[in-house]
Amino acid sequence: MNFRTLLIAGIIGTSTVMAGCAQTRTQQSAGEYSADAAITAKVKAKLLETKDIRSVDINVETFRKTVQLSGFVDSSEQIARAVAVTRSVEGVESVKNDLRVKSR
Template sequence: MIFSKRISTFFLAAALISVAGCASTSTKEGTGEYVDDTVITTKVKAALLNDATIKSREINVETFKGVVQLSGFVVNQSDATTAATLARGVKGVMSVKNDIRMK
């Protein structure tokens, strides 16, 4: 009886530790957040590719906890503004940091 309680306590503790290992912190994403951010990044890149006016190959997209960061180079300021607008239109984007520079 005591042995079975110790074993069940051990497995409960192991389960709690493994779940805590997947939790996020302010500087590290949890597993679910990482997957969500990957999906957001892919959708933003697709939106940029579908826009004929922007040379999206020169724009980098990174996402952390729903915040999208755009970086790279464009020909004019309107392309940078358009890229930020397209990124804001993607579902799941909390905010956009536009670090795109003009050539």
Template sequence: MKSTTLSKAMMVAVLGSVLVGGSVFAQETIMDKAKATADEAGTKIDSSMKKVDNYMDDSGITAKIKTKLLEAKDIKSTGVSVKTTDGVVYLTGHVASQAESEHIVKVVGAVEGVKSVKNDLVVKP
């Protein structure tokens, strides 16, 4: 990631400028430690960004699904709850018929990013 590389470079540059007055040996040792610390910080930032990316992906998928359900005139989606975790969509709530439940699963499964659909919809006429 560009931001991680930039963060590492900035941290090394700042620490390097602080150490200019020290001995060459001490400077190299401290610079190595600074670089290792910057690398470790960068790894933690990367890990955090991946978690955020997954959350944003799931939120985006859920938003797309809700939009598709609202756009479908033959689906009464007000009783349907949608939750997405790691691309797996969990449907809960009440529908009027088994056919409507199956149609909802089909619509949801066609949304980009959906890996699978867990259908816990209950038919209540």
């Protein structure tokens, strides 16, 4: 290979890597991902501390500071409590509630 071919390959490779780091509507930058992971960890910890919620049945996911709660709980009161606890966590901008009450 000659120098020109290597240079072009390097430019194409660098621009491909840079494009992979750019954020889109459905993807996050590395900084956003880290911030969201921290929010998820804080929410899970806070739910674990809350005695009247069975938090092992609650899935927590965060995307751009919006926390989604999903899973099954025993009552609508537990749903309201989980949403309130989640909203109280620093960094949470909104909560998407997909929790459901278990059928008996």
